Amino acid sequence: MSSQLQGFKQSCTAARKWRALRGLPQNQLQHRRNQLLPNGRVQVGFCTTKSVTLSNIKELKELVGEDAVLTDPEEIASYNVDWLGQYKGNSKVVIRPKTTEHVSQVLAFCNRERIGVVPQGGNTGLVGGSVSLGENEIVLSLSRMDEILSFDDVSGVLVCEAGCVLEKLNDYVKTRGFVMPLDLGSSGTCMIGGNVASNAGGIRFMRYGSLHTNVLGLETVLPDGTVLDLLSSLRKDNTGYDIKQLFIGSEGTLGVITKVALATPASSSSHNVAVLGLKNYDTVALCIARAREYMGEILSACEYWDEKSMELVSENLDIKEPFSQRHPFYLLFETSGSDNEHDVEKMNRFIESICTEPGILDGVMAQDMKQIDELWSIRENITVALKDAKGFTYKYDLSLPKVKAMNETTFAVQEAIQRSYKYPEAKVLQFGHVFDGNLHLNVWNPCYSLELKELIEDTAYTYVAKNRGSISAEHGIGQLKISKLGYSKPEGAIDLMGGIKQLFDPNKIMNPFKVLPPANSR
């Protein structure tokens, strides 16, 4: 088995190295870009926005100050490439405003001049949404708007600027007895404005719900420069249509999020993590049902990965495997509660209830924080290891209504690839937020092939559409999935999206050619 996976192996960077990543060697990017271009992702030809002129740059500098406008190619290189290194933009200008007023002035100017604007947070998005498509858009980076504005330690409501890094916010509220309602593998780099714009999910989703309930208010700047102050700190507000909901998941196409008000839940004093090794996928659903029964209110995460993911992480990163033997599937359960004795008792009862099931091969429960981190790091580093692996990885972030369907999709893809007899080295991996029906399906191959891509997508997306799943559970559409939108969204809804785009951004300056199909975005 291990020899089959040789393509994965390479001298891998340490885990979480990517947290600080900016830029990749140009040649590698060009290489990938050329590979990727033929599939029609880049629609520069349809552009309706104008290129930035030297005189525009001068005017922009007058508006927001010299130091907020970057034009030095070296300085802006990292803003022009996404985290995966699969998209390379050619923006000539990056603007880094310090205030909402500056954002407003920049947008009003760009709207007048018909200059495209790509808002950017931590640039960790996985669908190419945060880099420009053409040469004529400016990147508007929120990274200098990173102040925490208020925190109420009775209600747990946090108000901050959009450029605050998620991990820093979590550290801040943690010392006050609270916790951010979301956590992602990218938390050291991604920013709260980017999280809201991409409606990020992550590992706390199952416990605390989506940003549609946790975001209480937003300040946004509309494309014409109007500041829309919906920065409410209220848990409840039923005064007409909830406009802010449209910005959650809008990926920068309706306006710029400048401030965010969030409900943060109280943190838990006790955390426990167990990992089980399973013989087959059927046991996954059984374990979830039992976990809910025995651990109910303290259950805070439920993740899974398969044998190939385990092998990848174990053999490429400095990460220990939980068991001496490999197993077909791994399930991680986390509990968070207010009384450790109670929690351990509940988890033990859960483990007792399942350990005699024939599908359970092994199990381990972390004894301290260090072991908790170790177990989590397996799951968290699968994306990292795949990124660092030589070759090319096709990444899919699917949502399915039934736990069962996750494995069936993976299996269907694997079979289709095998049946083609063309990609003997390809590896199909599955992992993800299993409780939420969120499958991260990844296919690794020694090199990029458009045909393989189409084979995977035909199989996976057809299966997803048949099961009323989603082609993007949490990563969004960006530039990557526009042509596939129809697999998940009915035509009527895509038309309404076009109408909403027209209402908010009639000149189509915001993140041009992202999210909406060309017919609906212009």
Added chain:
Amino acid sequence: MSSQLQGFKQSCTAARKWRALRGLPQNQLQHRRNQLLPNGRVQVGFCTTKSVTLSNIKELKELVGEDAVLTDPEEIASYNVDWLGQYKGNSKVVIRPKTTEHVSQVLAFCNRERIGVVPQGGNTGLVGGSVSLGENEIVLSLSRMDEILSFDDVSGVLVCEAGCVLEKLNDYVKTRGFVMPLDLGSSGTCMIGGNVASNAGGIRFMRYGSLHTNVLGLETVLPDGTVLDLLSSLRKDNTGYDIKQLFIGSEGTLGVITKVALATPASSSSHNVAVLGLKNYDTVALCIARAREYMGEILSACEYWDEKSMELVSENLDIKEPFSQRHPFYLLFETSGSDNEHDVEKMNRFIESICTEPGILDGVMAQDMKQIDELWSIRENITVALKDAKGFTYKYDLSLPKVKAMNETTFAVQEAIQRSYKYPEAKVLQFGHVFDGNLHLNVWNPCYSLELKELIEDTAYTYVAKNRGSISAEHGIGQLKISKLGYSKPEGAIDLMGGIKQLFDPNKIMNPFKVLPPANSR
């Protein structure tokens, strides 16, 4: 004190009698209507929709069948008056479709003929949204679309028609180990479509979050008859703008909700309830903080009411008081968990931690389900007792960012009334979902007075606006609060609401003159 409250007293109907309520004596309605009209609520004069003709009725019967079209004045009387008996519509036709296809045909017809349509669920809304404003709208009742379509007992996802009564859904999922994520005092009558259309909150909100996270999918019919199938059962779906969010809280102004997919959480096997008697309001915030600390993840409700509410319920309904003496404030805590021993231990620790505080005067913990119901019935019956009381009750449903501000608002209103020296018998009551900052402020007076109404609203809404609160936490805008929208929503947002209305309903046939100010609704 008791003599001061005589106006409240009358031979009161049994608790929850209202659950089956339909209609009120006509003379009482006319009386109230005449009282209420002078404040400009009814804008029939601006109507752009046409009256229903006899030939229209004939055509409608052909479309959906004779039995689905009611025109007998007696039969439709109950559809023409809201639960509070404060709004009386004059619709001449009620349509009760059985299928989405029929809803689609009715809407397409009304859109062509420019006939206004008022969607109606259980008609328990408290802002006059579910009854017609003029004589020319039809009422579209969802009450015959009450089928449960599917339930997945691994994921807990329920799919049902919009006319399902909330309580019945709760009974259904309960036997399968789940619970509806919302519960309201009106659950025996209100329908899930109405709940979604009004974005209902209720007593489980603090534990399970808002409908913006729990509604997974909707099937809706747009005003032109297009069926918009967004009936996803997925917990996560980031494929473009989340259109269904706009329908949540749209109060029937964008289209008709015909089917709902909801995430239901697993039910808890253990429930405990405690009520505390408090000396002053300051102790409320202290208790909330301690409850969160000691009961964390098992806390499932946190409600409060004041002495006057206690007196009202105790003296008018057959309901026992929790303590031998009355106290200025009452706080109810509920826990729901998976292990009763653990839960009781946690609650005991909480009670120990606060019982020596000088602001705590008394406390009681329910010993069985009967006692739990008894304690809850106090809180649940305040609205019922107020409705049954002679005289007139001004009802406000405010949202405030800080727990402290709830009492301050109440106090400000009380003081303003006292300072006017005109309403010696008026009583100001407060109760509500205190954890969510949701204050139900009620002012009772022996008779209706427009001047008193304005005095209350000037004081309360100004205070709310100053504190960035909301004039409608959970009840919505309906016809009651349109002119007050500006206290909570900035102009830019109201304009965007108008744009969205125009996009979805260009002929303005859906629930005319509700939610949006006239300038934005046409």
